[in-house]
Amino acid sequence: MSAELPLSDVRVLDLTRLLPGGFCSLLLADLGAEVLKVEDTGMGDYIRWAPPFYGEDADQESGTRSALYLALNRGKRSVRLDLKSDPGREALLRLVERYDVVLDGFRPGVLERLGVGYERMREANPAIVVCAITGYGQDGPNVERAGHDMNYLGLVGLLGLTGAADGPPVQSAGQIADLGGGALMAAFGVMAALHERRRSGQGQYVDVSMADGALSWLALVAGRYFCDGEVPRRGGQQLAGGLACYMPYEAADGWISCGALEPKFWAAFCGGVERPDLVERQFDPPGSDGWREVAEVFRGRTREQWEAFNDEHNCCIEPVLDIEEALDSELVRAREMVIEVDQPGFGPVRQLGVPIKLSRTPGDPTRAAPAFGEHTEAVLREAGYSDEEVAAMVESGAAAGPGTDSATTFRA
DSSP: OOTTSTTTTOEEEEOOOHHHHHHHHHHHHHTTOEEEEEEOSSSOSGGGGOSOBSSSOTTOTTSOOBHHHHHHHTTEEEEEEOTTSHHHHHHHHHHHHHOSEEEEOSOTTHHHHHTOSHHHHHHHOTTOEEEEEESSOSSSTTTTOOOOHHHHHHHTTTGGGSSOTTSOOOOOSSOIIIIIIIIHHHHHHHHHHHHHHHHHSOOOEEEEEHHHHHHHTTHHHHHHHHHHOOOOOTTOOIIIIIBTTEEEEEETTEEEEEEOOSHHHHHHHHHHTTOGGGGGGTTOOTTSHHHHHHHHHHTTSOHHHHHHHHHHHOSSEEEOOOHHHHHTSHHHHHTTOEEEEEETTTEEEEEEOOSOOOSSSOOOOOSOOOOTTTTHHHHHHHTTOOHHHHHHHHHHTSEEOSOOTTOOOTTO
16 A cells, blocks of 8 residues: 555554445545455445446355445455454454554444453554444434434434425435434544544544434534524525525526525626516525516526526526536546546446545545455454464354355345
8 A cells, every 4th residue: 555645554444334334434445544344254244235236247256246335445455254253253353453443333232242342442452443333322312223314314303404395304315414424423533533542542432423423414503593592494494495595496407506695696696687676585585576586587598508607607506417417527527536446357447536635645546345355364364363273264154255155135
């Protein structure tokens, strides 16, 4: 791994599956961290077996044909250990001695019941940073409850505030709680703990709740409520479709976004369409006469015409692109947000690029994702096991190399 990458001296054991932990460790890996996926000897990371698949090999012999798996796991390594066995747990603790960070995506208490919880890891390595990503945190009334992104958003009020006043709550196309509340908060928490470790020499436990993280996204909404006590409702949020100047509108051939929040931008829009009478309608609510007049103006031009209009008047009006349009746009190309990864077995695969642009030490998103258990034997040898010990662990089932002997489909 290149020493030029900013996190090239950070080693991460990723015990997570699916999206939140996988995206967190992807961010770290792209910036140079050595990320080792610790997968079980059965299915491993479930997302390996999630459709759609690249290529025609339906049996997924290497566990690297799922487009969803590849999108989250480039630049990592994979080891398969049975943490329900004594040798498997011992191997994990040996790895903990040599690593900096452990990402835990299990329910609260699972690692403790297996005998490899935080306190046991800390005995093996007092400097270890253990970050647990769960739905509701390590304490509180929901600690034992299962959940997914939509459940967390529902319980913290974000889902209930999203959508039109006379319609149902609207789910976002992106997983706000999983990614924003979980993965990003975990990456930030890990970096903070590693920074503090430079002073103290000690690791610590990072408790990330996806519900907590999603709730923090309502900082402005909650701040207003705490101030005036007025209960916010769906469709009445100023920055969520409550102002005529700041919402999507239907154009002649699709949709555009109007973000003319500051008076100078709204005035530029009104002047450009030769409707000075609309200046005073800037903050009218949806359904009002002013809003209807603005909506009629927007229906009079195509998305392309509105894009040209914004080029001339610079008033925060942009087309609402479909995903295929966005991924092929000049903006995305210029920012290198679509890249190609050469994945062994079937060649180049398009993926999203690194969203963090560092001037001296940019990330490297071009390394392939690992096959299922691809690095098991190498990792065990690095941890001090002899060839005979490695063979004995594989023979006993405490570890497993490449293969899908116990794999099934994601939807089974």
